[in-house]
Amino acid sequence: MHPVKLFCWHFMSYPYLPEDFDEKYESGWVTVPNSLWDREQAKGLYQEYIDQLVYADELGFDGMVLNEHHQNIYGLMPSPNMIAAALSQRTKNGKIVVLGNILPLQMNPLRVAEEYAMIDCMSGGRLIAGFAVGGGPEAFNYDVPSPQARRQFWEAIDLIVRTWTEDGPFEHEGPEYPLRYVNAWPRPEQTPHPPVWVPGARSRETMENAAKRGYSYFLSSRSHGDQTRKAAQAFAATMAKYDRTYSPFDFGILLSVYVSETDEQAKIESQEGIWYFLRNCLKGHLRTKGRTLTYGPGVPSASPDSWRGFLEQWQFGASQLGDTQDWEELDQRASIIVGSPETVRDKLLAVVERAQTGNLLIQFHFGNMKDELARKSMRLFAEQVAPALRAESADIFARDFPAMADTIEMEPAK
Amino acid sequence: MTTKSISVAGNSVWVEELGDGPPVLYLHGILDLHGIEAEPMAFHRHLAESCRVIAPAHPGCAETGEDETITTIDDVVFHYLRVMDALDLDTCVLAGSNIGGWIAAEIAVRHPERIEKLALIGPTGLFVSGHPIADIFWYAQPDDGVRYDGLRNLLFAGPRTEIGLSMIPDAKDEIDREMLKYKAFRFASLIGFRPPYLYNPKLHIRLDRYTGPAAILWGEHDSLVPRAHADTYSDRFPNSRLEVLPNCGNSLIVESPERTAELISSFIAN
Numbered sequence: 001m002h003p004v005k006l007f008c009w010h011f012m013s014y015p016y017l018p019e020d021f022d023e024k025y026e027s028g029w030v031t032v033p034n035s036l037w038d039r040e041q042a043k044g045l046y047q048e049y050i051d052q053l054v055y056a057d058e059l060g061f062d063g064m065v066l067n068e069h070h071q072n073i074y075g076l077m078p079s080p081n082m083i084a085a086a087l088s089q090r091t092k093n094g095k096i097v098v099l100g101n102i103l104p105l106q107m108n109p110l111r112v113a114e115e116y117a118m119i120d121c122m123s124g125g126r127l128i129a130g131f132a133v134g135g136g137p138e139a140f141n142y143d144v145p146s147p148q149a150r151r152q153f154w155e156a157i158d159l160i161v162r163t164w165t166e167d168g169p170f171e172h173e174g175p176e177y178p179l180r181y182v183n184a185w186p187r188p189e190q191t192p193h194p195p196v197w198v199p200g201a202r203s204r205e206t207m208e209n210a211a212k213r214g215y216s217y218f219l220s221s222r223s224h225g226d227q228t229r230k231a232a233q234a235f236a237a238t239m240a241k242y243d244r245t246y247s248p249f250d251f252g253i254l255l256s257v258y259v260s261e262t263d264e265q266a267k268i269e270s271q272e273g274i275w276y277f278l279r280n281c282l283k284g285h286l287r288t289k290g291r292t293l294t295y296g297p298g299v300p301s302a303s304p305d306s307w308r309g310f311l312e313q314w315q316f317g318a319s320q321l322g323d324t325q326d327w328e329e330l331d332q333r334a335s336i337i338v339g340s341p342e343t344v345r346d347k348l349l350a351v352v353e354r355a356q357t358g359n360l361l362i363q364f365h366f367g368n369m370k371d372e373l374a375r376k377s378m379r380l381f382a383e384q385v386a387p388a389l390r391a392e393s394a395d396i397f398a399r400d401f402p403a404m405a406d407t408i409e410m411e412p413a414k
Numbered sequence: 415m416t417t418k419s420i421s422v423a424g425n426s427v428w429v430e431e432l433g434d435g436p437p438v439l440y441l442h443g444i445l446d447l448h449g450i451e452a453e454p455m456a457f458h459r460h461l462a463e464s465c466r467v468i469a470p471a472h473p474g475c476a477e478t479g480e481d482e483t484i485t486t487i488d489d490v491v492f493h494y495l496r497v498m499d500a501l502d503l504d505t506c507v508l509a510g511s512n513i514g515g516w517i518a519a520e521i522a523v524r525h526p527e528r529i530e531k532l533a534l535i536g537p538t539g540l541f542v543s544g545h546p547i548a549d550i551f552w553y554a555q556p557d558d559g560v561r562y563d564g565l566r567n568l569l570f571a572g573p574r575t576e577i578g579l580s581m582i583p584d585a586k587d588e589i590d591r592e593m594l595k596y597k598a599f600r601f602a603s604l605i606g607f608r609p610p611y612l613y614n615p616k617l618h619i620r621l622d623r624y625t626g627p628a629a630i631l632w633g634e635h636d637s638l639v640p641r642a643h644a645d646t647y648s649d650r651f652p653n654s655r656l657e658v659l660p661n662c663g664n665s666l667i668v669e670s671p672e673r674t675a676e677l678i679s680s681f682i683a684n
Contacts, residue, residue, distance in 0.1 A: 140551075140552065143609055145603050145607035146600075146603055146607070147604050151482070288560075290558065292555060292556075296554060297555075297595055297596045298552060298554035298555040298603075299551070300600035304474075304480075304593065308589065311586070311589050311592050312589065314586075315586065316560040317558060317559040317560035
């Protein structure tokens with residue numbers, strides 16, 4: 001049985017905000033003034049972040065994860081494909097996971113098919129192709145009406161995968177993206193095409209659409225209580241409808257980790273970066289203070305039925321991850337795991353076992369965290385957490401998924 | 415007062431009817447019957463004292479089904495031509511508030527022969543250089559998860575008027591009202607979120623196509639649709655008059671329901 005796969009996710013946040021940012025600005029997204037970008041300090045910032053991802057590859061992570069954001073301080077990758085291209089030349093082993101290109105923001109999905117195929121060829125077939133529909137901030141960033149976005153999204157995915165698998169030229173009828181000549185060069189190196197991952201926030205619609213096409217599901221949540229296990233079970237049940245058998249590798253989650261020698265030391269070293277991340281980077285996204293753009297009547301992408309379900313359980317003004325007050329509360333959210341190698345290992349194993357997920361996508365760099373601290377945490381994780389996680393998760397999967405043993409071992413050796 | 419569901423091109427359309435007299439097809443806005451209230455409000459009841467008010471809910475609003483083929487204002491115009499046919503409204507008075515006023519204007523410039531009189535209440539719909547319609551979607555996202563001063567400021571005469579606070583409280587409203595509001599914003603988003611924002615760049619050059627009587631009603635303190643839009647509507651409709659109501663923002667029908675209904679009633683009668 002294959003052990004859990006461990007990925008290093010970098011968001012590439014902007015680390016040079018002024019001290020009074022939280023007092024003065026309602027959001028770190030969309031309207032956060034770009035006059036705050038400090039040209040002098042920011043020199044070499046991308047280099048530092050890319051170097052951290054290269055280090056992850058050297059440390060033996062299963063892959064590096066990138067994603068797309070616009071006009072914000074949370075993630076400085078309007079084009080994750082540019083970073084992916086850089087990684088293709090500087091890393092050797094790990095998968096390059098772009099999670100993902102936000103398709104409704106594209107004028108033409110053909111461009112995504114082309115760029116992903118380039119990355120796959122440039123990296124020797126290491127691309128995992130993620131496609132995202134975008135959330136509230138993206139709707140405002142690029143003026144995408146939310147009700148249309150999902151329709152555009154699935155048509156675009158189907159068109160992209162078709163360009164990779166069907167010989168061109170062919171005509172695509174639309175309706176969203178009618179194209180006379182579809183004939184993408186190059187074609188991806190992997191056959192039939194790079195693995196496709198689709199992030200979702202538990203909506204039935206996204207699970208259905210991913211499951212019936214044979215794609216993997218990534219839960220786009222930062223907190224992992226019972227809902228994470230329920231989401232995995234819901235995706236497993238949805239896959240079963242389409243005669244697919246769930247394996248832990250069909251499902252991924254995002255976690256954040258900081259490891260140091262002791263629990264106390266880990267808190268001391270990570271606190272500046274973590275609280276910068278929670279207070280500033282999540283403001284406008286997963287923080288109630290300020291103006292949250294993530295979901296609501298202004299960005300009504302959810303179907304009315306989904307919105308009713310949300311209304312029934314959500315208290316307006318309720319505290320979210322970014323409103324977390326102290327370490328104890330942070331610990332309860334099972335989102336950012338801070339501690340000694342033993343602490344982190346035990347907590348991650350509990351998540352793996354409970355959620356039955358085989359893909360842990362782990363954020364190591366937070367907000368304005370210093371380079372040497374992020375690297376130290378990654379190194380301690382790789383040396384003192386990952387081996388035990390891999391060994392014990394393989395046992396868990398062998399026990400919980402006996403029927404999968406044969407198929408999973410047929411995956412190419414890493 | 416009757417409510418019914420009629421079938422239009424295979425989709426159900428929810429229609430509220432009240433009063434007797436000349437038929438008035440009323441197209442609702444966001445803060446309106448079908449937009450946030452399930453039952454006719456004071457404005458609709460006053461208007462129904464002198465006419466037959468026929469108020470369909472827009473696609474996806476209230477109990478009207480969502481229609482995937484509707485993505486532009488043009489689609490909405492065709493939808494309402496079918497609604498008029500289904501209701502046997504060969505000709506009628508056409509009235510609308512907020513986004514409903516925009517839709518009414520779009521119908522009138524295309525089919526002036528079907529419109530006896532046109533009444534627009536704080537309508538969006540126009541492009542006026544230097545005077546953009548404010549971003550209602552941005553302010554539909556509350557401050558600190560729960561405060562709607564920004565949204566109220568766009569829809570009422572100020573951020574914390576009494577009527578504003580009662581219509582849009584700083585709290586989670588009853589779920590049925592929240593749902594109506596969500597659906598109204600979802601419909602508005604469909605036709606007005608991407609550029610052009612809640613307007614049609616060509617509408618202002620087409621206004622001369624409607625030569626019948628037009629009443630333009632505007633709130634003195636409208637922060638959503640600037641006064642320059644009122645002037646453009648009234649200047650370009652050849653046979654129009656503008657009424658500006660004091661102490662009101664964009665939501666005349668809730669901020670001054672009796673006066674607004676009276677002005678429309680007398681416009682229809684004379």
